[in-house]
Amino acid sequence: MGPRVLIVEDEEPLMLLLRYNLEAEGYEVDSVSRGDEAEIRLREQVPDIVLLDWMLPGLSGIELCRRIRARSETERLPVIMLTARGEEGDRIRGLSTGADDYIVKPFSVPELLARVRALLRRTKPAHIATLLRAGDIELDRETHRVRRAGQELHLGPTEFRLLEFLMQSPGRVFSREHLLNAVWGHDVYIDERTVDVHVGRLRKAINLPRKPDPIRTVRGAGYSFDETFAREEHALEA
Amino acid sequence: MGPRVLIVEDEEPLMLLLRYNLEAEGYEVDSVSRGDEAEIRLREQVPDIVLLDWMLPGLSGIELCRRIRARSETERLPVIMLTARGEEGDRIRGLSTGADDYIVKPFSVPELLARVRALLRRTKPAHIATLLRAGDIELDRETHRVRRAGQELHLGPTEFRLLEFLMQSPGRVFSREHLLNAVWGHDVYIDERTVDVHVGRLRKAINLPRKPDPIRTVRGAGYSFDETFAREEHALEA
DNA sequence: AGTTGGATGACAATTACATGACACCCCTTC
DNA sequence: GAAGGGGTGTCATGTAATTGTCATCCAACT
Structure with a gap:
């Protein structure tokens, strides 16, 4: 089975777009729309990678990312942050909260897929065929x-x-x-x-x-x- | 596998930045946020190099460095000290406590990587192609x-x-x-x-x-x- | 035969890259 | 501290590759 992706995104259309494309690439996709939900889901099952919206109801993406890093089970879980343009300017900010990568909305699907692949290659080389x-x-x-x-x-x-x-x-x-x-x-x-x-x-x-x-x-x-x-x-x- | 690095740093964002970059270079990274934790970790496994923050909760970097030098298992373990911008006095003290090198925050990532490589080359030449x-x-x-x-x-x-x-x-x-x-x-x-x-x-x-x-x-x-x-x-x- | 959908060559606009010029450092050296 | 010199980042320009659209042709289905 393909790598498991957890999408945390409250905008339904975007979430569906991601799900659709990731599934087409052979990933096993799970998704939640709220930050607090995500935290619960992560206790049940740790995916191979998380796509995390910056702005979320329930629990902000930033805070969620911190918590992910704080728990030993998910300490090294790859996270890609999805942020709106200009909202929180620089890359540093995103990376310094602990995200492994970060992509600005609107982004192109191939771009996102490439980043997901790149990140998984670094952490789970076996999953991703180069x-x-x-x-x-x-x-x-x-x-x-x-x-x-x-x-x-x-x-x-x-x-x-x-x-x-x-x-x-x-x-x-x-x-x-x-x-x-x-x-x-x-x-x-x-x-x-x-x-x-x-x-x-x-x-x-x-x-x-x-x-x-x-x-x-x-x-x-x-x-x-x-x-x-x-x-x-x-x-x-x- | 690449050389093992232990990061001892309590500022989360900096720690993650280091981890991110070192892993991208093929190092195996382990990290702790407290000095006393670091000491315990070092008893479990001796890494190939340590990045050590100057100011630490639990046990200061300086003191930790002394203890590293005091134990025969880690006597020759390469240590790079991370210090906040300060005067030359810091440098002297840092090196005289036994650090092999030291670098002032904020530093550039390539700079740090270069120093890590340089130090490893001196001690574990096999790991690093010169x-x-x-x-x-x-x-x-x-x-x-x-x-x-x-x-x-x-x-x-x-x-x-x-x-x-x-x-x-x-x-x-x-x-x-x-x-x-x-x-x-x-x-x-x-x-x-x-x-x-x-x-x-x-x-x-x-x-x-x-x-x-x-x-x-x-x-x-x-x-x-x-x-x-x-x-x-x-x-x-x- | 007629209709629909796909293949293909031509074309113009766009994009991406290579390169030379230039203004600014930051050193060193008078 | 003025005068070079090397090294950098940005820009403007030139050039070639790439791209989207069209018109036309062809093949497959009815």
């Missing part, structure tokens, strides 16, 4: 390199994130809307057809001659990374 | 010298730290933000583009004609020390 491999394709998040059959490919940033996202859940079909959310970020106002174009570009970038296309178009639904491709034994060491 | 080598580049932390293909180069302090940091994790891509934190220090408010400029300066300094550029720009992500370069057998002894 290298995604499927068939003869390798995507290395740490070095930002993509190889097919051992040969390095050049992808633009968006193509990289798109491939990364698709490879995360081989076989699963994502709608264009979903892809826009996950790869571009939630607040973007981009035409859905643009996804087609980027998928096209991605295909062009990763498809060597006489190799199968790993990206599957599902008419009327969206795209997916082909899981049969992923499972095949493409002579990786040829 | 010489970073990659391809035909050598960086000597001790002498602060950098050579390329045997030829000595001149780098400014910032360029040196930047190269040092990048060479520490060849291949890994660091965002500008991350680099600012790691190379400049946590509390700086510097434009991210400044990183570009320094990378440019570093490149100019280390790139001899008709040699490949070891620093890779990853569009939309950051910079990295090129691990393929690092692995190549550049005729080091030519």
Whole structure:
């Protein structure tokens, strides 16, 4: 099972957005809307990481963070603080209350996911694969390199994130809307057809001659990374 | 596993800041907030180095340091004293109580890390590589010298730290933000583009004609020390 | 055949990075 | 304390990569 995330956030829409995207990445998500609730939940079960809103009813995020640090069970629990812009200016403030990282709202979903991954990699390396491999394709998040059959490919940033996202859940079909959310970020106002174009570009970038296309178009639904491709034994060491 | 550090510090935010940065550098960190607690912890396990606050509840840093020196198990344990801004008298007293080094608050994170490394190098050389080598580049932390293909180069302090940091994790891509934190220090408010400029300066300094550029720009992500370069057998002894 | 949805090449706008210039330190050295 | 010198951070400019949109073409379904 994926790493467990506890979201502490009172704005329902934001909470749902986070939940949705984290679940799509394979995390097991739990969420509460009040600080005091969170404290109780944390006594029941310690997750692998906490996303914590700065401003909360019941018990402020700052105070909750302090308490998390104060208890030995959660002393080293990774915490990412979500703060509104400008509200409490500097990074130091956030980090010095004991958060491990901190992100300013509004933030882009891919950005947040990257930070969650980065933090988990530091604390629970086993949970987070730095290298995604499927068939003869390798995507290395740490070095930002993509190889097919051992040969390095050049992808633009968006193509990289798109491939990364698709490879995360081989076989699963994502709608264009979903892809826009996950790869571009939630607040973007981009035409859905643009996804087609980027998928096209991605295909062009990763498809060597006489190799199968790993990206599957599902008419009327969206795209997916082909899981049969992923499972095949493409002579990786040829 | 990395060297073990014990932090003895009662100011929570400072302690967390230290922990955060030391862990990011691969140290195994343990921390206590009281002097007497520290003494107990030291009986359980002797770390590789201690960061010790001057003013402490329970048992002052000075006294604790004396006791550390008095016990044979910890007689030679490296200690860095953290003191509030004060006069030279502090320095004398700090060192004469047996601290190996001392640093005045507020200090920059890279500065502290450098001292920790320096001290560990003296006592546990095995833990700390003093010489970073990659391809035909050598960086000597001790002498602060950098050579390329045997030829000595001149780098400014910032360029040196930047190269040092990048060479520490060849291949890994660091965002500008991350680099600012790691190379400049946590509390700086510097434009991210400044990183570009320094990378440019570093490149100019280390790139001899008709040699490949070891620093890779990853569009939309950051910079990295090129691990393929690092692995190549550049005729080091030519 | 008609209709709908996806692929693709072209294009213009935007963005991100590289670089040279410059103003400011903070030293050292007269 | 004035005059250099090195080192830094910021900015303006140039350049190349990336991106979003469109128009058009093609394939799949009815």
